[in-house]
Amino acid sequence: MYSGAACQARGPYFLKTQTSNPFPESERSNMQRREFMLKSSFALAAMATSDLWLSRIVAGETPSTKLPILDTYFQVSKAEMDRLLAACLARGADFADLFFEYTVSSILSFEEDTVKSARRGIVQGVGIRAIKGDQVGFAFSEDLTMESMMQAAQAAAAIANDKNARIKAKAIGEISTRNLYPIGELATTTDLNKKLAHIQQANTAAKAYSPKIIRVTCSFTDEVKYLAYANSDGVSWQDMQPLFLFGTTCIAEDGTQRQTGYDAGGGRIGLEYFAKKRDAAAVAKEAARLAVLNLGAQEAEAGPQTVVLGNADSGILLHEAVGHGLEADFNYKKLANYSGRVGQKVASELCTIVDEGLFENMRGTINVDDEGNAPSQTVLIENGTLRGYMNDRISAKQLGVKNTGNGRRESYNYAPMPRMTNTYMLAGKSDPEEIIKSVERGIYAKRFSGGSVDITKGDFNFAVTESYLIENGKITAPLKGVTLIGNGPDVMTKVTMVGNDLKFTDGGWTCGKNGQSVPVGMGIPTVKVSEITVGGTKTKA
């Protein structure tokens, strides 16, 4: 999982949008097949606070207004969609779907007290899929002419090779979805000068934080996706998915030493984020604080240590150590270490872990998944016992279980697969201060830049950007260059205390899997893990 532009574990210099090398740069890292997550200044952010619990219930009651997206952006009639679906089924596929997307994106980059560049783009296309059993034929087209779309439908249909269709598509009827992302002022269509005002506020705040701050970079990244969908089961829906991220990067200098700090905020929300949740200055100050803090950070000791994970961002533990391993595609293929273990104890009894795409305005929230199913509250692990997996259409059929509405895709360029939405651990009973006090010597890890996992063996890692030494129950010196590494199923049994302070992230987390990136949210209370291997530069004296 990541909150940045990297798409596989390619290293921090890889920008997803740069394609100077025609070869998939992911070849090498694909061999690792690490599902991952990363946070950096290029991504869109998750937003969350504890009051979202309440918002969810309210949001659930709000019906969405029917949007004329199909007519406005695609000008494709129901009769034409019927013909395309029929073409997909013509060679014996048992299911087909059409995914129309029109995405408007905008980026403002601000550096050296000025807007360095303004960017805006429109990407449109249709992704067409035919399924037979668990075999998938897929094609997309950026030309929305009937001729091009029909070619794509025929290419997708080729996954099956019968002479005739086996089934007919059902009549298309639109389903209504909830509106889990009510918007005050949509970032992508607002006056650029309004965004600029927030950026300037952040720039001023970061510079004022400390004379050690020598460079401030702000970026305002936003998009709105207009989506229309139809499948051969007769299900169709339309959705407007907004997403924005405001991020600040600071460089601090002290003598010859330099350090960097980054923070971001946003979600499926409009500019009202700044008034409702955090203002731009608060985001910038946090970035400045991290940069200055790390100037004084000392080297960490390598080896197994007791680790206290702070609330919110440490949700990365759930995402890597548990989440990916519980995506059902890996499990019906028996590829994950959690395969066939439903009902077994896989974590400490203190752990109850849930995936839920229903929190209002949160980054991983969806009104409907990319196959037409409502997202749900999916209990993955309950008091340490594995309860189930996250499913899409294919995996649910293969496993003979309920579809949990986790079928997601990056864009019309890709077919959907089981993905996380907002993944979190329920609060426990411990006072966070008591958790710190209980540690004689260890590490308190609070913020992270990214992580990855090998879902077959379960080994995960994550890179820490804010951590401290714990000595005699007290948080002391900040540490630098810390990576945590462990085995998911092993580490989850070593969770010995869970705090009462569940919090969701407000950082920009994006999850990468098989080359596709999707925005996700996560949350966790303060958690104590009795032992994780710490990657540091010092060896024990």
Add this chain to the structure above:
Amino acid sequence: MQDYKNLATEIVAEFKKQGADACDVYITTNSQFNTTVRLGQVERLQQSISKGLGMRLFKNNATALTYTTDFTDRSVKSLVKETLEIVKVSGADKFNGLAPKEYLGTYEGRLMLFDDALARLAPERKIEMAREAEAAGRAFDKRITNARGTSWFDSTGQLTLANSDGFVGQYPSTSASLSVQLVAEENDIKQTDGWYTFNRYVNKLDSAKSVGEEAARRAISKLGGKKVKSQSVPVVIDRLVAGQLVGWVFGAASGRSIFRKSSFLVDQMGKDIASQLVTIVDDATMADGPGSRPFDAEGVKSSQVTVVENGILKNYVCDSYSARRLNLRPTGNAARSYQSLPGVGSTNLYIKNGTSDPQAMIRSVKSGLYVTSLFGFGFNGVTGDVSQGANGFWIENGELTYPVQEITLAGNLTKLMKNITAVGNDLSFKFGSSAGPTLLISEATIGGA
């Protein structure tokens, strides 16, 4: 495939007419075929043609970019207008602009970017190769119990760039790859690993059988992996990992990182940043190189640049903006997609071959780690601090023994590069466009049990 030279020059002309000081248009088209076979069955079949167009404008020293996948006249015209509108919010920056005219051009030497034979390769044959590779891997050893998928991927693309200084360039390219991912199992422990082959030319790919067998060998070799104690030891860096290290150095030597002071190589020009055994080159003009190209993303003619020579930092790598900021010349390293503004990217980036025999390098280590992969996000380019997850094999008395997993490798990249005491003679671009020979580093810190 359509020729978009005319479209590109028309947009440039339209921008000029509407009052642009300068502009460029960058168009990419791509036709892809992609299939995955798992346990003998076709799991995925994907075929698509995609395209994108980005237009970059300079006006009063400010810049803006718009992009689209819709090439219709109406869409393009409205974007031209939009670009002229949004540039008003951008601030003036005297370093903005196209690449200086004297650097523009197309490298005329032999690059071998396009393989005609790819177009003649039937989809059935591609599926068959994937099947063959997977079958060879599964038959290799009975401990191979499952497969994560074997994928064939190929792409035929064309890039077109035109700017208001009269540069018009275009080149087609092809690529193909075959990758196998298998699961090995023993004593209820599963391990996964894989192998791949890629090339611009289909007939230069390794055989399907050899790729499948190598994937099996790698998955099996990880069985029985364990942690080792935390300690500081010599490490031998596999070629796959050397390519990663050189990528980090390149990123830190990027002009964009330097002027932002977000690099550990700030103020290091002309200084020792690595062992004198280390020379690092980026060469866009290699015949048959996976990263070769005739010009960069701003139209700067391709050339070769020495980044590090005998351990001394010789050049920062620059696009035209960072070159102007640093009062240097653009090195032909501008990289972009149609959706992005130019940044800095590598082409064929490598550590030059040394003279050591890789086997002898392993034999020289009494007790240490042979590193086959580094993963995670624990590299900080501002400080050069490295703290990554690692896999490999333990070296005992000069021999590879058991597989090592769930450990970390940490150190500062400058220190690690200075601690290189032997450089192998086995450089190859078979693994990626960033490459290096086997390296021996005298000391790094392992975090383990």
